[in-house]
Amino acid sequence: MQQIKNTEFGGERPLFASHDLQIDNVTIHAGESALKECSNIIAVNCRFEGKYPFWHVNGFIVKNCLFTEGARAALWYSQNLKMTDTKVEAPKMFREMDGLELVNVHLPNAQETLWHCRNVNLKNVHVDNADYLFMHSENITIKDYMQNGNYSFQYCRNVEIHNAVINSKDAFWNTENVTVYDSEINGEYLGWHSKNLRLVNCKISGTQPLCYAHGLIMEDCVMADDCDLAFEYTSVHATIKSAVHSVKNPRTGCITAESYGQIILDEHIKAPGDCELKLWDGLTCFSD
Template sequence: MKLIKDKEFEGERPLYGSHDIRIENVTVHAGESALKECSNVEACGCRFEGKYPFWHVDGFRISNCHFTEGARAALWYSKGLEMNDCTVEAPKMFRDMDGLKITGVTLPNAAETLWHCRNIELKDVKADNADYIMMHCENVRIDNLVLNGNYSFQYTKNVEIHNSVLNTKDAFWETDNVTVYDSVIKGEYLGWHSRNLRLVNCHISGTQPLCYAENLIMENCTMGEDADLAFEYSSVHATIKGNVTSVKNPLTGRIAATGYGEIILDEYKKAPGDCEIVTV
């Protein structure tokens, strides 16, 4: 593997088409596509300032690197990424990628990040300003994510999340097969139009959660006082510790909670309209 160390590059495609290289303490200044069409690349202690540095890359490991805001859309159309202990200020990271393992990464400007990606592992990640993160992704496993941003995880499939804090409205819309364990989810309109959403030992807050959901399962969860008008037109099986502020027109299934502030079953109830609502 060729070593490139203590260098600076700029302009268009300075390392285009490189294979089997390791770059250390390298700065890539303004320009485009520094490492396009490369394979088997290691980057350690580097700084990326120009646009699109890693496109169409097959197999790369990035550690202790800094992507400035100017390095927008830095990693697209690539596969086989391991990223550790990096700071990513650039928005629109990770598009149309397969095989990502991201650990100990901070993304302070994570808008439109992780779109159309597959086979993703995230651990110990913090993402701020993360509107529309993780759209149309598949086969995702997450542990200890702190997320601040709206419209997250829309249209995702086969997602498993553990030990996370998600401050996000309109999360998990139109999703398939998502399970969240031991997490806090704060935000309005959670999980609308989802299919097979399962929440285990989670705390839910925000108005009108979990409506229009198909085969929603909640196990040993709690709900905040602002989580009102829940479960409208959903098929649901839920066990909830504590009170639910209000339940509105669930479609079918069973809801068991300590108590209810209000149960609304009005003229807009839809068939079958046979959801069992019990106090335990």
């Protein structure tokens, strides 16, 4: 494997079509497409300042590097990336990628990141300013995760999340086959129009959660006081270890909770309109 150490590059395509290359303590200054159309690349202790440094790359390791804000859209149309101990200040990262592993990575400016990606694994990842994160991505596993940013995980499929704190308005819209374990999800309008969303031992906050959902499962979850007007037109099977502030027109299924505030079952309920609302002591609740 060729090695390049302790140097700088700028301009357009300085390392275009490189293969079997390790760069160590290298700075990529302003310019475009520094490592485009490459394979088997290792980057260690490097600084990326120019746009689009890794496009159409097959097989690369990025370790202890920095992508500055100028390195926007740095990793697109590529396969088989492992990134560790790295800070990514640039937005619009990771598009149209297959085989992506991030470990100990911080993305402080993560808007419009991780779109149309497949086979993604994240561990100990922290993202901020992450509006529209994970659009149309699939086959995702996430552990030990912190997120601040709205409209996340829209149109995603086959997602498993463990030990996360997700602060996101409109999270998990139009998703399919998503399971979240032992996590906290804060934000308005959670999980609308989702299919097969499963929440296990999770804490939920935010107005109008979990409406228009199909096949929703909640196991031993807690709902905060601001979770009002929940479950509208949703098919649901839920066990909730707290009070539910208000429920509006669930479509079908069964909800078991410690208590209920307002229960709204009106003329707008959708068929079959037979969702059971139960208490942990076995009693069934009805609206006035």
